[in-house]
Amino acid sequence: MILFYTTEIKGNHAVLDKEETRHCTQVLRKKLGDTIQLVDGKGNFYEARIIEISRKACVVEIIKTIANFNSRDFYLHIAIAPTKNMDRLEWFVEKATEIGIDEITPILCQRSERKKLRVDRLEKKALSAMKQSLKATLPIIHELTPFKEAIQQSPDISLRLMAQGGQKNSIKDNYSPNTAVYILIGPEGDFTDTEKEMAFANGFQGVHMGNSRLRTETAGLVACHTINLLNEGQ
C-alpha cells in the first residue's frame, strides 16, 4: 500500500500538493476514478477517489475515514542532543518514526556539538517515514530547545527518565506498558553535573542503556524501541 499525505481537507474533499500529485499521477500513473489512500498526519486515514487532475494538484473525494489509524496505547516523548553530523540525527528521526514515537525535542545542552538545527529537514524525514511505515500520525518535532526548558516539557508525564552510564536501573525496570514516558538522551560526553542535578530536581530518574557505550542517536533509538517492545503484545 502507498500512502499519500495532505493537510488540505475540507468536508469530503481533499487536495494533494504538487509533489504528491506528481507521485500519484506520473510515477504511479493513477487516473480519474482510481482509489488512493491518504493520511493527514493527525491520526486520520482516508480512502478516496480521484475526481480531478491538473499538473499542480489532484482533487479526491473521501469515501472512507478511519480515525486513530494504527494508533498506540502509550505516549513516547524523547528529548535528544543533536549530533555534530546532522545525518545521524535525521536517521534517528526516520527510524524512531518508523518504529513509533509521539514527540521529539532536540535539546541544546552545555556539551552540545550543534547549536543550530534545520527542523524542516527533520520534519521531511518524519513525513516520509510515517508514510513508509503506514502510520497516520506525524510526531511533533520541536525547535532546538535549551535544556532548562526541555526538562519542563510534558508536565503531565510522570515517568521522566534520563539516560546515563553507571545507573543501576534500566528503562525496562522503570516502565509499565500502556503509559506515557519522557526520556532524555545526552550529547557525546554526557550531560554535565549541573544538568543532571537540574533534571533530578525536575523529577527525572537516571537509567542505564545496557552494557554497550552507544552513540547518541543509537541510544535514542534503543530507548524508542525498548518502549515499543515493552508495549507490544499486551
Next chain:
Amino acid sequence: MILFYTTEIKGNHAVLDKEETRHCTQVLRKKLGDTIQLVDGKGNFYEARIIEISRKACVVEIIKTIANFNSRDFYLHIAIAPTKNMDRLEWFVEKATEIGIDEITPILCQRSERKKLRVDRLEKKALSAMKQSLKATLPIIHELTPFKEAIQQSPDISLRLMAQGGQKNSIKDNYSPNTAVYILIGPEGDFTDTEKEMAFANGFQGVHMGNSRLRTETAGLVACHTINLLNEGQ
C-alpha cells in the same frame, strides 16, 4: 576511553598499523611510555605501553590482558537482504555492532535489489563501531550468500526465525535469554513463497516484527535490539 585495534600481536608485543599509529601519535599525541588500550577483534582487550614510535608503526608492550572482554551470554546471527541504497546496509552493520551482534550474512534473495556487495566497506563500519562501543569482538561478516546456502548456515543454532508480516508470534514469544538465535530479514517486497517454503523445511519459524511496516534495515536493527534487550538484566 579510546580503543585501538590491531591483529599484529606476538608474545607480549603488538604493533599498530599506519592509520592507528597516526591516530595514536598525531591526533591523540601519545608519547613513548604512555599507556593505551587495544583490542584484537577476537575478544581480547589489552592495556599496553608504547615502546617504539615511527611514522608508519607504533610498537607497544602488553602489560595486561583481559580475554572475553565485554562478552555476551548469547549468540546472534542475522541474515539480511542488502538494501538498494548501500548506506542503509552500512548503517545496519554499524548500529548492530554497537548494540551487539555476532554474525551477519548479507543474503541474495529472489527479490533482492542488490546483487553485488563490497563487504570491505561493511567490515570497516563494524570495526569503527566495535571500537566506539568499547567491544573487543568483531562480528563475522559473510560475503553476499545465496538464500539457499544462507538457510543452511549456523546448523548448531536450533532457534531459527524468519521475519514475516501476518505471523501470530513475535521474536519475544519464541526467544529464551542466554541462547543462540539465527534470524532472517527479507528484502523490500518480502521473501517469495518458494523461499519461505525452503526456510520452513530447514527449521525456520515465521515471526512478526510488530505493528509497523519497517524498512529492511530497520527490521534488522529491531531484531538485533530485541534479542539484546531480552538478554539484559538476566
